[in-house]
Amino acid sequence: MNEQVLHKLKVLAESAKYDVSCSSSGTVRRNSSGGVGNTVGGWGICHSFAEDGRCISLLKVMLTNYCIYDCAYCINRISNDIPRATLSVxxxxxxxxxxxxxxxIEGLFLSSGxxxxxxxxxxxxxxxxKDLRTIHRFNGYIHLKSIPGASRELVREAGLYADRLSVNLEIPTEANLKMLAPEKDHRSVYLPMRYIREGALESAEERKHHxxxxxxxxxxxxxxxxxxxxxxxxxxxxxxSSALYAQPTMKRVYYSGYISVNTYDKRLPALKQPPLVRENRLxxxxxxxxxxxxxxxxxxxxASPDLDLEVDPKLAWALKxxxxxxxxxxxxxxxxLLRVPGIGVRSAKMIVMSRRFxxxxxxELKKMGAVMKKARYFITCNELPDKTIHELTPLGxxxxxxxxxKKRTDDRQLTLNFDFD
Incomplete structure (x- = not known):
């Protein structure tokens, strides 16, 4: 690896960091004789660390950060004056x-302008x-970003070599997408999604016979x-999201809190920091x-179109x-049981199995993984609770x-400690 390639990698990895839709879960690809690598159980082995301390296993990079589009929310928009680079295949x-x-790394996450x-x-x-799979016999995880507007033939070919394909919807409604990205529309996104779905269903049917x-x-x-x-x-x-999950091949919808990378564009809100709490609630x-x-x-x-930012959605539903x-x-x-705050899927299954014996x-509930700090106000069991939601009221x-x-303290002020013990 020469210095020029490493410089390109630095530029393109920086440009790719805003895309959060990468995950190496959900597939198993075994090694073969003469091959290189594998994907075991769908979980990557974390070897590399990002600058913010997160442990990652995928080489997350763009093929190029040049782009013909001028999307207002994108750092790589054509009107931005940023370092540009392109890696050859x-x-x-x-x-x-x-x-x-x-x-x-354990695999590759590849997108492109x-x-x-x-x-x-x-x-x-x-x-x-294709070169990784056929020439180098690489059996690690590959996630490809399908380009909106790409033809059916290319999307179908990509699905034969990649473990996961994704197409970013970016903006949920057509009107707002047109406002921020005039060159794009939802049809160019939903068509590749349909091609991926059709290819996966046809492949599953074919594997039943062959x-x-x-x-x-x-x-x-x-x-x-x-x-x-x-x-x-x-x-x-x-x-x-609910409509997308109704499709059999849609595995994950990722939510990315907007980061103000193009503060000069008046079509965008002036946020001091990303809405991370809202992203977490979603x-x-x-x-x-x-x-x-x-x-x-x-x-x-x-009546309440937005999620409560103070409590998680399940607790908010229970209080209502x-x-x-x-x-x-x-x-x-x-x-x-799944409706009880503090009881998850695993805890609910263990309760159903254990209560027969x-x-x-x-x-026992705590040992099963239930969060009793929340659940105690919404259940009755072998031990009667002190007070339930009816005695305390939802507000209580x-x-x-x-x-x-937490009270903010000024670090510049001296504090006295009277703990003589």
């Missing part, structure tokens, strides 16, 4: 193999994945939405939709529906569970 392939041989046209860019991305038929994007697809750049409410965002609500059998209208409605509680641990079914109290429970703000 051979340079990126060699870079990936060198990093893997040195045990720095759009140069010339979507098909030209997509063709180069496919060549990288055991060794090639797998198409075995880890499915994902997408990303920016939070806080436009006026959409949490209800608008979650309704889009991820929690997303989890409830996927694994806890909640519906969007139960979490947010027309005290009539549902307290839940009897011994008689409640699995779906009812032994009595369950607070200590909220006051007990909402963390009190």
């Amino acid at each position: 051979s340079e990126l392939v060699e870079l990936t193999m060198e990093f893997y041989r040195r045990n720095y 759009v140069v010339r046209n979507p098909d030209y860019t997509m063709e180069r991305l496919v060549r990288v994945a 055991r060794h038929a090639p797998r198409f994007a075995p880890a499915g697809q994902s997408t990303q939405m920016i939070v806080g750049a436009t006026s959409e409410s949490d209800r608008d965002i979650l309704k889009v 991820y929690q609500a997303d989890w409830l939709l996927r694994f806890y059998q909640f519906r969007v209208d139960e979490l947010v409605d027309e 529906h005290p009539e549902f509680f307290p839940v009897n641990i011994y008689t409640a079914d699995y779906e009812t 032994s009595r369950i109290g607070f200590y 429970v909220r006051k007990l569970l909402v963390p009190k703000p």
